[in-house]
Amino acid sequence: MKEYILNLLEKNKRIDNRKLDEFRKIEIQKDFIQRAEGSARVKFGNTDVIVGVKLEINEPFPDTPDSGILRTDAEFTPIASENFFPGPPNENAIELARIVDRGIRESETIDLEKLCLEKGEKVWGVCIDIRIINHDGNLIDASALAALIALTTTKIPKIKDDEIIREEYSGKLPLKHKPITISIGKIGDKFIIDPCLQEENLLDSILTVSVREDGKICAMQKRKNSLKVEEINKIIDLAVNKSKELRKLI
Amino acid sequence: MMKTDEKLIINGKRLDGRKPMDIREIEMKVGVIPNANGSAYVRFGKTTAFAAVYGPRELIPKHLQEPDKAILRCYYNMAPFSVSDRKRPGPDRRAVEISKVTKLAIEPALFLEEFPETTIDVYIDIIQADGSTRVTGINAASLALADAGIPMRDLIVALSGGKIDDTLIIDLCGKEDNYSEADIPIAFLPNTKEITLLQMDGRITPQEVKDTIRNILKAGEQVYKKQKEALKNRYK
Numbered sequence: 001m002k003e004y005i006l007n008l009l010e011k012n013k014r015i016d017n018r019k020l021d022e023f024r025k026i027e028i029q030k031d032f033i034q035r036a037e038g039s040a041r042v043k044f045g046n047t048d049v050i051v052g053v054k055l056e057i058n059e060p061f062p063d064t065p066d067s068g069i070l071r072t073d074a075e076f077t078p079i080a081s082e083n084f085f086p087g088p089p090n091e092n093a094i095e096l097a098r099i100v101d102r103g104i105r106e107s108e109t110i111d112l113e114k115l116c117l118e119k120g121e122k123v124w125g126v127c128i129d130i131r132i133i134n135h136d137g138n139l140i141d142a143s144a145l146a147a148l149i150a151l152t153t154t155k156i157p158k159i160k161d162d163e164i165i166r167e168e169y170s171g172k173l174p175l176k177h178k179p180i181t182i183s184i185g186k187i188g189d190k191f192i193i194d195p196c197l198q199e200e201n202l203l204d205s206i207l208t209v210s211v212r213e214d215g216k217i218c219a220m221q222k223r224k225n226s227l228k229v230e231e232i233n234k235i236i237d238l239a240v241n242k243s244k245e246l247r248k249l250i
Numbered sequence: 251m252m253k254t255d256e257k258l259i260i261n262g263k264r265l266d267g268r269k270p271m272d273i274r275e276i277e278m279k280v281g282v283i284p285n286a287n288g289s290a291y292v293r294f295g296k297t298t299a300f301a302a303v304y305g306p307r308e309l310i311p312k313h314l315q316e317p318d319k320a321i322l323r324c325y326y327n328m329a330p331f332s333v334s335d336r337k338r339p340g341p342d343r344r345a346v347e348i349s350k351v352t353k354l355a356i357e358p359a360l361f362l363e364e365f366p367e368t369t370i371d372v373y374i375d376i377i378q379a380d381g382s383t384r385v386t387g388i389n390a391a392s393l394a395l396a397d398a399g400i401p402m403r404d405l406i407v408a409l410s411g412g413k414i415d416d417t418l419i420i421d422l423c424g425k426e427d428n429y430s431e432a433d434i435p436i437a438f439l440p441n442t443k444e445i446t447l448l449q450m451d452g453r454i455t456p457q458e459v460k461d462t463i464r465n466i467l468k469a470g471e472q473v474y475k476k477q478k479e480a481l482k483n484r485y486k
Contacts, residue, residue, distance in 0.1 A: 091350045094343050106451040204294065217459050220434075220450035221351075226358045227445050229463055236456045 069117025288398025
């Protein structure tokens with residue numbers, strides 16, 4: 001299989017007939033979980049991710065007393081792959097959650113300052129929970145897109161006597177920016193978008209880049225082996241370019 | 251990022267008097283922990299890290315062994331007293347991620363195939379944090395691995411860069427890190443210029459990202475020189 005994939009790539013072809021810079025078929029379902037304040041299910045081919053956003057009333061952090069709180073978690077549930085097992089999140093799940101979190105946090109996606117309920121006492125906590133349903137590679141891009149779309153659907157619940165009234169809403173979650181996260185893999189001298197699992201296992205290196213709508217880079221993470229400067233520069237340009245394509249789907 | 255009205259660069263000088271492309275005072279010592287197979291102490295300004303290498307040693311449980319190479323395990327940890335508000339002891343999610351990227355930063359430098367069925371354990375302890383702790387830890391790990399006599403393609407040089415007050419800088423201190431428009435930690439192998447750690451958070455243009463990477467590769471030569479000096483001093 002390895003030889004087969006590599007030989008195809010030499011001819012700029014891929015096992016699923018895609019071009020090197022082509023995404024798999026992307027399917028998006030919004031408001032997938034009614035109990036959540038926001039949600040989305042995103043599929044990149046056979047990769048399937050569900051993100052739910054829950055809001056809760058939290059005490060603010062002491063250094064940002066008038067600002068809401070963002071928290072992102074991911075679970076690689078054993079339903080999604082023969083290589084996932086029960087138990088607390090492992091380093092891969094933690095890395096994925098933190099990469100998605102940085103894309104959202106650093107791009108200033110959520111207007112956290114509008115989420116203050118009582119300065120120094122109560123603010124909204126926005127909890128993004130990512131669950132992998134089926135793993136066929138490129139979990140990070142699918143999770144980041146699902147998280148962003150889930151945030152665009154998120155509504156703020158009503159509060160009465162300090163209690164949240166679930167499934168009754170006072171408005172939408174205020175958003176300022178929309179980051180798109182793209183991972184670009186390198187095999188030999190080829191660069192590929194949206195690697196499927198079989199390709200992902202063969203990558204020489206991979207770099208994840210989050211791009212805001214104003215073209216600014218807001219997060220990056222190299223996730224395997226090493227890259228040369230000119231390769232990094234090429235990946236950044238490619239990511240900025242391809243982010244426009246994904247942005248049309250939001 | 252938090253916001254501040256305080257200027258971080260005044261008349262071209264940073265809070266600690268440095269120019270944008272200046273690195274803080276660097277101190278590096280090798281062979282500081284007698285029990286370890288290799289060890290090092292590295293300080294960039296106030297940011298201080300110890301690294302110890304144990305191994306290559308037998309890996310238990312056996313099913314984790316690799317028949318044709320050693321496995322590399324890295325653990326990044328911060329002391330409770332290393333930060334302003336006491337940190338709960340033990341690894342948190344941030345530490346788990348940093349441990350993972352540290353392992354990836356170091357692995358390309360090592361000839362792991364020389365030691366099948368073993369483990370090489372690298373422990374990094376941050377005893378004082380003032381920004382750029384992960385790169386300080388990687389510099390310490392690089393020296394500790396060399397001190398342990400593990401065959402390496404090259405030393406691993408690590409340095410951070412970023413942007414404050416519309417100025418590109420290198421080697422962020424804690425306050426600069428908190429208020430920066432971008433923070434980019436990088437590790438690389440100086441001989442081949444292979445980049446083995448690259449992370450970024452902030453909000454800057456693609457060109458600024460590229461310029462910062464170039465700045466770090468250039469200034470990293472100073473760190474490389476210091477590492478080599480520290481290793482030579484071990485045998486004086």
